[in-house]
Amino acid sequence: MESPLTLGLILLLILASAFLSLSEIAMAAARRLRLQQLADAGDARATRALEIQVRPGNYFTVVQIGQNMVAILGGIVGEGVLTPWFVSLLEHVASPKAAATIGFVASFATVTSLFVLFSDLFPKRLAMVSPEALVLRVVGPMRWFMFLLRPAVWVFDGLANLLIRAFRLPTERDERVTSADILAMAEASAQAGLLAVQEQQVIENVFELDTRTVESAMTTRERIVYLLLDDSDEQIRSRIASQPHSTYLVCDQHIDQVVGYVDAPDLFQRVLQNESISLNDRFAGELIRKVLIVPDRLTLSEVLEQFRQAHEDFAVIVNEYSLVVGIITLNDVMSTVMGSLVAPGDEEQIVRRDDGSWLMDGLTPIGDVARAIDADATALPHRGQYDTLAGFLMVMLRRIPRRTDTLTWAGHCFEVMDVDGYKIDQVMVTRVDEGHRE
Incomplete structure (x- = not known):
């Protein structure tokens, strides 16, 4: 086979492999919520993508069949395709035998690098950046491939289903969006600057309505x-x-x-x-x-x-x-x-001081306290027995706190600063170097 024709075939194989890699990652990374929005807006391609996401077995079977076929053809066609060029360059500085060996290795490494870079890394990185837009472009051609390779897909998909059942693995992706997912998305949006910190706090507060008394x-x-x-x-x-x-x-x-x-x-x-x-x-x-x-x-x-x-x-x-x-x-x-966002004139329950400490009202909700000191609220000891900072101190000390009483938890020292009768008015919270202690 002539070298130009061989190089052209290798280029086509790289493009085919790149298309398959892009199709695989785009479908896997596409957010169902975003696709549903596009489908509701009348995009038929988004509807077809959603149908595939519900039962993606046939889709990914086609991808794997295609990628393996391309890999095999690439190995057959690409074997030594650039070897003559490298040999002609090396024959002036090395023996014919050494030039042939080095040329073959260089040819193999070059073709392999082209496949790795242009048919794997680049398309997958591209698909991860904009999966929904790309999946709309590839879903049509991939449906044709699924139709053309239906017999092979039926065999391999059936065998894969048998293995999944044998290992009792789930056959469908869990598409439920939990409160943790929403909070994680809100936090990511706030970190990216797409959502104001106060707006993120509102979202978190809404979900805390089910836990705050x-x-x-x-x-x-x-x-x-x-x-x-x-x-x-x-x-x-x-x-x-x-x-x-x-x-x-x-x-x-x-x-x-x-x-x-x-x-x-x-x-x-x-x-x-x-x-x-x-x-x-x-x-x-x-x-x-x-x-x-x-x-x-x-x-x-x-x-x-x-x-x-x-x-x-x-x-x-x-x-x-x-x-x-x-x-x-x-x-x-x-x-x-x-x-x-509201009542800016009211007295704040948590005040951050210049030295990095916090002055907190005893009636501050314990969730707000944990959030202020960047502690895990779910790790609070005896959770559920109190709702406020004052209640937390009472439960931890096992008595009514007095002025100057201290408690260390999660790397922070809680010192009672002011008590009115039996009511804890103010607590100073400072960061300490010692480890977590309950």
Whole structure:
């Protein structure tokens, strides 16, 4: 065979192998979600690619048959194709026998390098960069090859299926997208600059709604501003003026005897009409609304469902002894989700200091604490027994923490800085050199 014709055939074999390699990687790396979007937009090629991804056996059988055929033909055609050229170059500096040997080795290495570079590495790297765009281009020709090689495909695919069943391996790819997958994609997008850090945090917070309890977002018992049934008109006016809120809890004698709640706009309307806002007169029933009571072990996701079913945005949280432990509103839940995107004027629960330490509020959700110090929240000891930093310290110390108490975990020292009665107000968190200790 003439050398130019042989070189042309080798070039065609390299192109064929490159096409097969590109087709293999593009189909394997193509994201099903992206292909589904293209299919929904009316791209028939994306629909065919999705059908192949569901049962890819025939597709990859064609790829392997083609690649092995090309490898065999390349070995037959390429054997010594460049040897005469190398021999003619070396015969002036080496003996004829040595020139023939070296020329053959050089020819073999050159042809092999061309195949490795242009039919394997380059097309596979290209397919990894833009798999969806390329799979749309190759799916048509590959379907024709699947039709032409149907007998061989049927045999080899059947044998492969027998082996898969023998080893009890899955026959279909798991296409389920888990929350971990979504969080990983959001983190990758944030690192690439395609997603703002605050937006990534919102996505993480949404998935934490199923794990965070209402206690992590509620207004605690000692901070609740409530009205009593026997409060006078002057007392109610004074309390509203000094502590303005949109909603007030109404109790009978003490906070654990919850009667309902009143909305501030309803009270203001009566004030504008020069009517009494006392809650013990005959018109009080028009002001006091039935309150939603929820247990303290509900997650934020569950309390959102309770709000939806009851058509309310305000709830009282009670413990197993029917004692009020806090209140929560729809705005509290949304603020937890939105994080730093909302309420920029509120006091931050975690403050990063110039020396690299953190000053944290005792009521900071433990998930936010773990995220701030870059620790694994799933590795927290006794997980599930607490929701806040204060609860974490109580469980770990097995007592009510006192000022200057310290605890080391995950390479960080937690020091109690301020205690108000039995309530932990502030905790200083600093990085330490010692290893992980629980």
